[in-house]
Amino acid sequence: MEPPWDSAVKCLAPDRLIERTPWLERPLVFTNGVFDILHAGHVTCLEAARRLGGTLIVALNSDLSAKGLGKPGKRPHCTLYERSRVVAALGCVSWVTWFDEATPARLLEAFQPDVYVKGGDYDLDKLPETPLVRSWGGRVVIVPYLPGHSSTRLITQMQEEAA
Numbered sequence: 001m002e003p004p005w006d007s008a009v010k011c012l013a014p015d016r017l018i019e020r021t022p023w024l025e026r027p028l029v030f031t032n033g034v035f036d037i038l039h040a041g042h043v044t045c046l047e048a049a050r051r052l053g054g055t056l057i058v059a060l061n062s063d064l065s066a067k068g069l070g071k072p073g074k075r076p077h078c079t080l081y082e083r084s085r086v087v088a089a090l091g092c093v094s095w096v097t098w099f100d101e102a103t104p105a106r107l108l109e110a111f112q113p114d115v116y117v118k119g120g121d122y123d124l125d126k127l128p129e130t131p132l133v134r135s136w137g138g139r140v141v142i143v144p145y146l147p148g149h150s151s152t153r154l155i156t157q158m159q160e161e162a163a
Helices: 014-023 040-050 063-067 080-088 105-111 130-135 151-162
Strands: 028-033 055-061 095-099 115-119 139-143
Touching: 014 095, 014 105, 028 040, 028 105, 040 055, 040 115, 040 139, 055 063, 055 080, 080 095, 095 105, 105 130, 130 139
Parallel strands: 028 055, 028 115, 055 095, 115 139
Antiparallel strands: none
């Protein structure tokens, strides 16, 4: 017997998910990131984001987009497919999609979420997406950062332990 869940069904190409926007439960919450090597900090942020609305869309940087962010080492370590499946498996996540650009501005414009969420390591006034989201009356929310949890720190620690 097949299990009643499959995280892949929550992963949709941007255009397919955009088509569903009128039927998504509001308030619509949107967040984005690489989510390479998922950790407790990611989960804390995503759970806090979901509590702000009825639908949580998580947009992942594509592999090409993630490589352009200038993170140390050969990042991302996990492919877009792998990252999508892991993030989609979280119960708090409604949908997962992706973007190839440096920022999710195109997707934000298309979805026009009620709430745009970023983790506490970001500055609300320095986010380039803040004016865009506010232009349609959306809110930008910074959720608390879980100190000591980051993919970069985990990767560095694993590399040091392997050396």
